[in-house]
Amino acid sequence: MRETNSGAAALMSQPPLTVSDRLARKALRNFKERVIELLLLGAASVSVLTTVGIIWVLVSESFNFFSNVSIWSFLTDTMWTPLFAEPRYGILPLLAGTLTTSMVALVVAIPLGTTIAIYLSEFARPAVREVVKPFLELLGGIPTIVYGYFALMVVIPLLQLLIPDLSGFNMLGAGIVMGIAIIPYVSSLAEDAMRAVPMSMREGSYAMGATKLQTAFRVIFPAALSGILSAYILGISRAVGETMIVAVAAGMQPNFTVNPLEPAQTISAYIVQVALGDLPHGSIGYQSIFAAGLSLMLMTLALNLVGHVVRRRFREAY
Amino acid sequence: MVSSVTMRMSNQGAAEAASQGGSAADQGVGDAFSGVRPDKGVAVKASVENFSFYYGDFKALKSISMPVHEKRVTALIGPSGCGKSTLLRTFNRMHDLYPGNRYEGTIRLHPDNTNLLDPAVDPIEVRMRIGMVFQKPNPFPKSIYENVAYGLRIRGERNRSVIDDRVKEALRGAALWSEVEHRLHDPATALSGGQQQRLCIARCLATEPEVLLFDEPTSALDPIATASIEELVHELRDKVTILIVTHNMQQAARVSDYTAYMYLGELMEFGETNQIFVNPKRKETEDYITGRFG
Known part of the structure; x- marks a missing residue:
């Protein structure tokens, strides 16, 4: 200056x-x-x-x-029927739908995303990494509406071959595809965390006679744990807020169940449904989307707070 | 050039200040200097024969031949970029971790005459026999106990009491036991720099290596911690063959039995430390040691 x-x-x-x-x-x-x-x-x-x-x-x-509508009945009623003559507004069915699809997605995304991250960070030759990473980024760039129809037209029919009486809309198919959609977020953040572990840590492990696998799992993974957990939490946030895939493939019927084989509606899918114009503007039913949206926002806010605590709790000073 | 000379002078000043402090550790270091009188006919633990090393096309080490004597300390000295760390890192095949490196010649480990550089020899096998302590302490993000147990665990040791004993023995060997005895399960990163470096030494000792490599082990440490590491090196000499790279010539003089002076990838002079420091055969060695050049 x-x-x-x-x-x-x-x-x-x-x-x-x-x-x-x-x-x-x-x-x-x-x-x-x-x-x-x-x-x-x-x-x-x-x-x-x-x-x-x-x-x-x-x-x-x-x-x-x-x-x-009282907060108590909003939180405890097990029915969500805003279109009925006698509407009931219990968030639990939508919450169950959101959590079930998210859980299925995480069961897919966390193991796959972590494996991809470990492979890219510790095992892949640079040439391989240069090819795989753009494909992963491409996966992250596919519009979720495309994923939704992929779930509906490809994944669910395939699942029906395995489970014959599976409904045409279900949380399993939607969740699996949602998991695939969030793999890039989990893997790229987890990979960044592992690559940020200094080379001296790897050298220290190899110098002890460790193999690549031992180094990756016993030294690099624990050293990067804080970043990896943050990646998981970001993945959960994305799954909870994901809209189009579940709106298209999970069905639009609020259903108080955690059985992924059944169709159900998530909070975000309900908001889409109202946005399509099923409920008159200004009605209580219309206002319910704001309560639903607030619930969703509080959930992601809580996840962000958990992520913040986890990052601090597991941070390694190296 | 000028600045590197003044830096060395100030290192020297610091080391002298430390030794005038007169702590018990420093006494040991003083003894080390006068006590080193290598007897004739010491067994050779490793022999470097016509060894050259390439980083890509660059020939970093040129046809080096020298012995490494068993249960003695051999110091590698020379100005920055002379290849002393490159040579050290060859002994445990660290260069295998990076692409584009090439070895020529042999380094034989005795008594079994294994050529460490033979492509058929698994580098993991080499590293199981030869431990290494790095420039900057690099404890793993685990507890103190688990750091020392690491080598045993990756070798498949599962017996809890065996691991307990070896961890204790290794920490004793690294003069760290009394300081960490009551907090073995605290994270290793909570230790001070000097303690971390001794932990890294303990980590190696737990697996009873035949040779221990030290790559400027005290360059990140203060004079007191440096003195305790030097004393430790001197003690370990009875148990294990040691190769140490150092920038600090006083350190080389204090801890080593043999010294190799390297310059621009060549071995200029190798001999007993007393002879190298008191009566160097080559003018270049004398110039470097006396600080006229560097």
Whole structure:
């Protein structure tokens, strides 16, 4: 900074600058810096204001909803029937759908994502890595609606060959495909965490006579544990919030069950359904999507907090 | 050039300041210097024969031949980039971890005359016989106990009491036992730098290696911790053959029985440490040791 300033001053100083000239330049510089700072602050506040705005809309609309439906029945009722003549608003069926599809997705994504990460970080030759990584990124870039139809047209028919009386919409097929869709998030973050483990740690292990496998599982994996757990938690957040795959392939019927073979509706899929225009604007049913959205947001917020604690708890100083 | 000379001078100053402190550790180091008188006819543990090393096309080491005497300390000294660490890392085939490296010639480990560089020899087998302590302490992200037990576990040892005994023995051998006895299950990263380095030594000792390699083991440590590592090296000399790379010539003089002076990938002079430091045969060695060049 000082270098460039003195360089600029040297260029300008053919007629030597008076003190007041310099001060004037300084004032101008201060003004420019202030403007730039404000522009940067403005850019940063876009995300903050958006978040605050969303929370405000969710909370205020939910407030209207909860003045008609008690929080107690919202949390404990096992029926979600907003379209019935006598509507009931119990979040549990939607919650069960969300958690079941997420669980199936994680059973797919965590083992596969971790294996891919270990392979890419510790075993793959650079040439192989250069080929595999773009494909993984491509997997992450496929629109989820495409995944949804992949589940409906390919995966579920295949599952029906194995399980003959499986319904055409079910949480198993949707969950499996959702798992495939979040593999890239889990694997790339977990791989980053493992590659960030310093080479000296690997050398230390190899110097003890360890094999690649022993080094990967006994030294690198524990050393990267905090980052790997963060990757899992991000994966869970994505699964909980995932919408199109479950809307297309899991069915649209709220169903209070944790059996993945059955069709069910998730919180996000319910919001999509309302957005399609089944409920009149301003009705209690319409307001219910804000309560549902708030529940979803609180879940992901809780997951983010858990992730934060986990990162601190398992961080290794090396 | 000038700055590296002044750096060496200040190292020297620090080392002297430490030895004038007169702690028990320093006494031991002082004894080491005067006590090293290699007897004639010491067995040779490893022999380097016409060894050359290439990083890609670059010939980093040029036809080196030297013995490594059994249960003695051999120091590798020389200016930065002379290839002393490269030579050290050849002994446990560390270079195999990176592509594009090539060995030429042989390093034979006695008494079985295994050529460590033979492609048919599994580098894992080599590393099971030859331990290494690195420049920067690199304990694993595990407990103190598990760090020392690591070598045993990867060798398939499952007997709990055997592991307990060996861990205790290794920590004693590395002069760390009394400091960690009551917190064996604390994370190793909670230890100080000097303790971490002794833990890394204990980690090696637990598997009873035939040769221990030290790659500038004290360059990241303060003078007190340095003195305790030096004392430890001197004690270990009775049990294991030691090769040590060091930038610090006072250290080489204090801990080693034999010294190899290397320059630009060549072995300039090899001999008993006293002879190298008191009466070097080559002018270049003398210039380096006296700090006229570096």
